[in-house]
Amino acid sequence: MNINTERLVTSFVTMCEIDSPSRHEKNFSSYLQETFSALGADSIEVDNSSADTGSETGNLIVRFSGNTENPLFFSCHMDTVEPGRNIKVDRKGDIFFSKGDTILGADDKTGIAALIELVTLLKENDISHRPFELVFTTCEEIGLLGAKALDPSLLQSQYGFALDSTGPGDIVIGAPAANRIKITVRGKAAHSGLSPESGVNALSIAAEAISRLPMGRIDEITTCNLGLITGGTATNIVPESISLEGEVRSHSEQKLDEVTKSIIAMFETVAENWPLPEGVTDKPEIITEVDKDFPLIDLDENSLPLVHIRDAEQKLKREMKKVIAGGGSDANIFCGYGLPTAILATGMMNVHTTDEQADLTKMIELTELLIALVTK
Ligand SMILES: [Zn+2]
Numbered sequence: 001m002n003i004n005t006e007r008l009v010t011s012f013v014t015m016c017e018i019d020s021p022s023r024h025e026k027n028f029s030s031y032l033q034e035t036f037s038a039l040g041a042d043s044i045e046v047d048n049s050s051a052d053t054g055s056e057t058g059n060l061i062v063r064f065s066g067n068t069e070n071p072l073f074f075s076c077h078m079d080t081v082e083p084g085r086n087i088k089v090d091r092k093g094d095i096f097f098s099k100g101d102t103i104l105g106a107d108d109k110t111g112i113a114a115l116i117e118l119v120t121l122l123k124e125n126d127i128s129h130r131p132f133e134l135v136f137t138t139c140e141e142i143g144l145l146g147a148k149a150l151d152p153s154l155l156q157s158q159y160g161f162a163l164d165s166t167g168p169g170d171i172v173i174g175a176p177a178a179n180r181i182k183i184t185v186r187g188k189a190a191h192s193g194l195s196p197e198s199g200v201n202a203l204s205i206a207a208e209a210i211s212r213l214p215m216g217r218i219d220e221i222t223t224c225n226l227g228l229i230t231g232g233t234a235t236n237i238v239p240e241s242i243s244l245e246g247e248v249r250s251h252s253e254q255k256l257d258e259v260t261k262s263i264i265a266m267f268e269t270v271a272e273n274w275p276l277p278e279g280v281t282d283k284p285e286i287i288t289e290v291d292k293d294f295p296l297i298d299l300d301e302n303s304l305p306l307v308h309i310r311d312a313e314q315k316l317k318r319e320m321k322k323v324i325a326g327g328g329s330d331a332n333i334f335c336g337y338g339l340p341t342a343i344l345a346t347g348m349m350n351v352h353t354t355d356e357q358a359d360l361t362k363m364i365e366l367t368e369l370l371i372a373l374v375t376k
Pocket residue numbers: 077107108140164
């Protein structure tokens with residue numbers, strides 16, 4: 001079974017040139033639906049996640065039945081970051097670029113092109129294969145919204161692979177869980193020229209708490225950042241309310257929980273002990289919101305994706321480099337649904353920049369791997 005390299009290229013370039021910025025994936029989804037329908041998909045379904053995500057369309061699920069039990073899924077996201085409109089693709093040898101004023105869209109269309117070539121080859125050569133499902137999500141780039149809004153009971157597969165990594169490494173088997181935190185400090189406003197001593201400065205309280213907290217890399221597996229600050233009303237008013245937003249990430253759910261709690265506890269301790277102006281009895285208030293942003297990826301040797309990868313490695317006589325990543329992606333969300341998911345490198349490079357590139361050699365390697373994963 002020979003990969004048709006120029007067909008893979010044409011399909012990739014065509015898809016890059018169909019704009020699909022987050023929430024505007026509908027045209028691109030229609031292209032995929034037509035493509036997979038022509039390739040004999042057994043079912044094509046658009047879910048109703050758009051109500052939650054605000055996208056023009058839902059996640060797209062395409063199913064191909066096969067000659068064995070135990071389906072697996074492959075997932076890619078349909079959306080791209082900005083600037084991602086009117087993309088024109090350039091090629092130099094095996095490397096693809098944009099014309100320079102937009103991203104390329106290799107993230108994640110390298111993965112999708114490999115999937116289309118896989119299905120085309122299976123059909124063209126009438127090859128028997130395992131049943132598999134293709135999951136194309138919306139709004140990955142703006143907070144994994146499509147995957148978060150997916151009803152996992154729509155999937156028959158028990159495990160899968162997301163095709164969405166830049167490398168280094170060929171397969172991501174671990175990635176942190178993350179919490180988003182918002183902390184609002186409420187003090188008391190006062191005119192800063194006439195009676196500053198009667199105010200309780202929310203910014204000073206926040207600054208004191210932050211100065212006592214570790215930030216950045218907390219330990220080998222945990223990071224923390226407060227990245228947004230808003231508040232205050234005027235230069236001549238002691239700030240009454242300050243809000244801070246940030247995140248904690250860790251490769252241990254327990255550590256994630258501990259660090260998140262310790263940040264909140266520090267703000268509460270500082271507020272509790274803050275000296276109050278005469279006549280003021282109300283202590284400064286700390287209001288916190290913690291949202292689980294994404295759960296952990298932590299695949300061991302016996303997990304279904306890694307057992308299956310070992311089998312493919314033997315077939316291909318190729319050893320894949322396994323790595324731990326620092327980011328969150330749709331695969332984290334699938335893992336949280338109880339569907340162990342590893343992330344495969346697709347040949348995309350410099351993603352989220354106008355220097356984004358795709359490497360054809362890597363796209364071919366990925367296609368070979370996909371063939372090995374779905375055939376005997
Ligand atoms: Zn991506």
